Amino acid sequence: MIRRLVARPTGLFAVVVLGLLVVLAAVSLVWTPQDPFRADPFHQWASPSPAHWFGTDAAGRDIASYLLAGTRTTVLVAVGSGVIASVVGIVLTAVGSLTARWVREGTAVLLDVLVAFPTLLTAMLLTAVAGGSLGVVVVSVGLSSGVTIARVARGEIRRIARSDYVTAARASGVGGSGVLFRHLVPNAAPLFTVQLSLAMATAVLAEAGLSYLGYGAGSDTASWGSMLADLQTYIGVHPWSATWPGAAIALVVAALSLLGDAVRDATDPRLTTGDRTGRNRAPAGPGVTA
Amino acid sequence: MTRFLIGRALLLVVGLLVASVIIFATLRVLPGDVAQVVAGTQSTPAQVAQLREQLGLDRPPVAQYLDWIGGLLRGDLGRSLVTDGRVAPEIAQKLSVTLPLAAMSLAAALVTGVPLGVLAAVLRKRAGGAVIGFVAQAVAAVPVVWAGMLLIALFAVTLHWLPAQGFPLDGWDEPGRAFAALVLPALTIGAVEGAVILRFTRSATLGVLDADHVRTAAAIGLTRTQALLRHGLPSVALTVLAVLGVQIAGLLVGAVVVEQLFSLPGVGRMLVTDVGRRDVTKVQSELLVLTGLVLLVGFAVDVVHRALDPRQREVAA
Numbered sequence A: 001m002i003r004r005l006v007a008r009p010t011g012l013f014a015v016v017v018l019g020l021l022v023v024l025a026a027v028s029l030v031w032t033p034q035d036p037f038r039a040d041p042f043h044q045w046a047s048p049s050p051a052h053w054f055g056t057d058a059a060g061r062d063i064a065s066y067l068l069a070g071t072r073t074t075v076l077v078a079v080g081s082g083v084i085a086s087v088v089g090i091v092l093t094a095v096g097s098l099t100a101r102w103v104r105e106g107t108a109v110l111l112d113v114l115v116a117f118p119t120l121l122t123a124m125l126l127t128a129v130a131g132g133s134l135g136v137v138v139v140s141v142g143l144s145s146g147v148t149i150a151r152v153a154r155g156e157i158r159r160i161a162r163s164d165y166v167t168a169a170r171a172s173g174v175g176g177s178g179v180l181f182r183h184l185v186p187n188a189a190p191l192f193t194v195q196l197s198l199a200m201a202t203a204v205l206a207e208a209g210l211s212y213l214g215y216g217a218g219s220d221t222a223s224w225g226s227m228l229a230d231l232q233t234y235i236g237v238h239p240w241s242a243t244w245p246g247a248a249i250a251l252v253v254a255a256l257s258l259l260g261d262a263v264r265d266a267t268d269p270r271l272t273t274g275d276r277t278g279r280n281r282a283p284a285g286p287g288v289t290a
Numbered sequence B: 001m002t003r004f005l006i007g008r009a010l011l012l013v014v015g016l017l018v019a020s021v022i023i024f025a026t027l028r029v030l031p032g033d034v035a036q037v038v039a040g041t042q043s044t045p046a047q048v049a050q051l052r053e054q055l056g057l058d059r060p061p062v063a064q065y066l067d068w069i070g071g072l073l074r075g076d077l078g079r080s081l082v083t084d085g086r087v088a089p090e091i092a093q094k095l096s097v098t099l100p101l102a103a104m105s106l107a108a109a110l111v112t113g114v115p116l117g118v119l120a121a122v123l124r125k126r127a128g129g130a131v132i133g134f135v136a137q138a139v140a141a142v143p144v145v146w147a148g149m150l151l152i153a154l155f156a157v158t159l160h161w162l163p164a165q166g167f168p169l170d171g172w173d174e175p176g177r178a179f180a181a182l183v184l185p186a187l188t189i190g191a192v193e194g195a196v197i198l199r200f201t202r203s204a205t206l207g208v209l210d211a212d213h214v215r216t217a218a219a220i221g222l223t224r225t226q227a228l229l230r231h232g233l234p235s236v237a238l239t240v241l242a243v244l245g246v247q248i249a250g251l252l253v254g255a256v257v258v259e260q261l262f263s264l265p266g267v268g269r270m271l272v273t274d275v276g277r278r279d280v281t282k283v284q285s286e287l288l289v290l291t292g293l294v295l296l297v298g299f300a301v302d303v304v305h306r307a308l309d310p311r312q313r314e315v316a317a
Helices: A002-006 A009-030 A063-098 A101-114 A119-130 A134-161 A164-171 A176-213 A224-232 A243-267 A269-273 B002-029 B034-039 B045-054 B061-073 B087-122 B127-140 B144-158 B175-209 B212-219 B224-261 B267-277 B280-308 B310-316
Strands: none
Touching: A002 A009, A002 A243, A009 A063, A009 A243, A063 A101, A063 A134, A063 A176, A063 A224, A063 A243, A101 A134, A101 B002, A119 A134, A119 A176, A119 B002, A119 B224, A119 B267, A119 B280, A134 A176, A164 A176, A176 A224, A176 A243, A176 B144, A176 B224, A224 A243, A224 B144, A243 B127, A243 B144, B002 B061, B002 B280, B034 B045, B061 B280, B087 B127, B087 B175, B087 B224, B087 B267, B087 B280, B127 B175, B144 B175, B144 B224, B175 B224, B212 B224, B224 B267, B224 B280, B267 B280
């Protein structure tokens, strides 16, 4: 599957960008070119140079080092939200498809209702209660993405459960857990992966939005979102300075959403046999504006 | 259709109820003592107790919830814990900025997203289609804050065409200036949401280009363009309409960030401020109004979609 994934230019792009992100985050744990938090009042707004690869900001901090340290926050938020979304999504899917009929239908209505709550409003609600922090970002994105996963999975699970091969398996005597693990789980897995990569893209955007609003990363944590917020003050003087963190966020989000597309292309048997053009498919895209 | 309407309206009501309960419960049950937060860390226990009684916080949560919902139905959302101002008129006034902003953003998103999406599909085998698709993918990944900063840098700081921030104090009494103040914010949201709509439109159009009825229309003498316009685009429009419900929710939420960036006095900015002040009575009503708008739009989109889609009409008949 990995080979099929990187055989596509979009898949290769996604794997390279995300791989690089993780490597940079690991490197930043032990080394950054300069101390990302050291202010240097004599070198404000320095142009790029060998000492400051991307120049310095208003406080004279080294932009390259701060960006590098920010990768950790991005990875943490994406992975954390992904884990919570997976747990919530799997539990809700299980409750919505394996339990008694009235529980299933109650869950279905609840999912229909909950899926309409925008991620950012969930985050604001939790922020009003717990104060702003990266934890709140991770939990709110995890919860809302988990609900979305369960909602999308419901249709898919129903489709698979009604398919001919499941009927055939049932008729030939395969039991409930056999159908579950041999047919339902493997066939729903690609969809799950797609939704998961979208959840992580949403998380990176939500972190940027909430840190910008002052409710994400604290000032002691390097984050691309708070970097955007800092630079916004100087937009009249240095209008293009926000390009680095902005482009970094866009690159990671694009990679995550392309990863979703590529995983679907690489695993969907309808696409790998016949229709290779990828037509008749809705595009994947992050579900939040943040 | 009637059965569908009743069912969908029920879902809307259930949605509003669930939303109000979740918002209320999260704000009241989890954080401990609202009165303590309002009174501040310097207050004595007696002051806190007095404040709690004054705010009605000593009453059972269910009674407080019913008060809130009862007031809501009468158009009274209570008073701010911090400024003591009435909440309902303030929200109504802020909506006069947020709703036009959302409408203008939607217009910008549709005007860019739909035609370019169709074009990208028609040009799928040429360089033009690939370029449009690539740009849409990139723009859809841009954080709204940065998109706004880029537009400010270009149109306000460099070209001086439009104001960078702010909203006229007299509001819509100065329609020209009020409109101008909303152009850049609307373009910001519209660009990002438009890119998403573009991708859905492109995908729907690709599906329709090879559909039997469009091919037949082309075979009996229409040009491909005529066939697509007359027989293909109606179903593309339906697909786009179906995703609009989600996208409009995105617009309203995007307004939270964009109002902050452009210093617009809308509901989103009000919410951000009140969350910072922990003004619970205001936050709960603002969240419910915003969520309610999202649910209402979803309801309206579903109903319109159902009414327009001939396939669903046949099923219902």
